[in-house]
Amino acid sequence: MMLGEQLVTRLEYMHSKHFIHRDIKPDNFLVGRGPRANLIYVIDFGLSKRYRNPKTRLHQPYREGKNLTGTPRYASINNHLGVEQSRRDDMESVGYVLAYFSRGSLPWQGLKANTKKQKYQKIMEKKMGVSIGVLCKDCPIELKKFLDYCRSLRFEDKPNYPYLKALFRDAIDSGKYGDSSKGFDWMRLHSKKLEETETAKLDVEEAADPDFAEFT
The missing domain is CATH 1.20.5 (Single alpha-helices involved in coiled-coils or other helix-helix interfaces)
Incomplete structure (x- = not known):
């Protein structure tokens, strides 16, 4: 829950600067040291892209036929389908990262195929075939709500960051997932x-x- 709240906060800031990350995965998070050991840092902006013009604030146009960008395991369904990425895709990827940490693995890991293209296709089909309820069966209920919300977003929608952070913050404050004061x-x-x-x-x-x- 603490990780979820911080990741939403980091992406909210990045999105406010008109950029999307496009490669949200555990490898791109770092944990602070010493007094900052409770802080999560987001790194590797090599695939990041402007999603709107900073002067006009016009959103990039909706496009299809795009190649998958990022890491397939954590990619959004729309990314798999070749749709231009936007803020919603970063948020959906956060949901898969949190599910991975909560479950220990994801249902579409370890799939075999002869080519990368075939493997990506299998991952997409499995991802689309597994309901959020099944994916989050043994996860905190807040994660299911998070993914339900993220998948409901339209291309240009601004995610409701306060709502998403509150999902995790309320869970943290309730104490039902452990003592957050210990990190x-x-x-x-x-x-x-x-x-x-x-x-x-x-x-x-x-x-x-x-x-x-x-x-x-």
């Missing part, structure tokens, strides 16, 4: 592992030196 799940796991390592180290030192405990 991301991986941070809690990392801290636990460090504690276990330190405890094991002390046990080894104590076993090697019977007098060790007297001075600790």
Whole structure:
């Protein structure tokens, strides 16, 4: 939920500058260090593109027959269908990333084909054939609502960023998905592992030196 809220915030800012990312995937997120360990950074803008003119604010025209741009696993359905990308596609890709983290894998992973084109076709067919309800069956209900909303957007629609952020924020504040004050799940796991390592180290030192405990 924390990840979802931050990703929506990052894309809201990017979209406000008239650009779409077009390659939302886990590899393009970085986690801060030290006091910024709870911050997510978005990187790799090599496929980014202006979706509207910054002066006239006119949206780019709707087009079809485009090649798939980005990473097929997280690509929006319209991207697969050859439709020009817009803000809605970035948001839908966020939904697939969150589903991936929540589930551990996506239904269209591992599909075999003789060519890339055939593989992309299989991914698209599987993605279109799996309902959001099935995709999000064991995921937080907020993720289903998120994807339902993103898939309902029209080409030029501006996503309702406050609504999407509130979905995740309300879930975070409810506490039903854990204690957010302790940071991301991986941070809690990392801290636990460090504690276990330190405890094991002390046990080894104590076993090697019977007098060790007297001075600790």
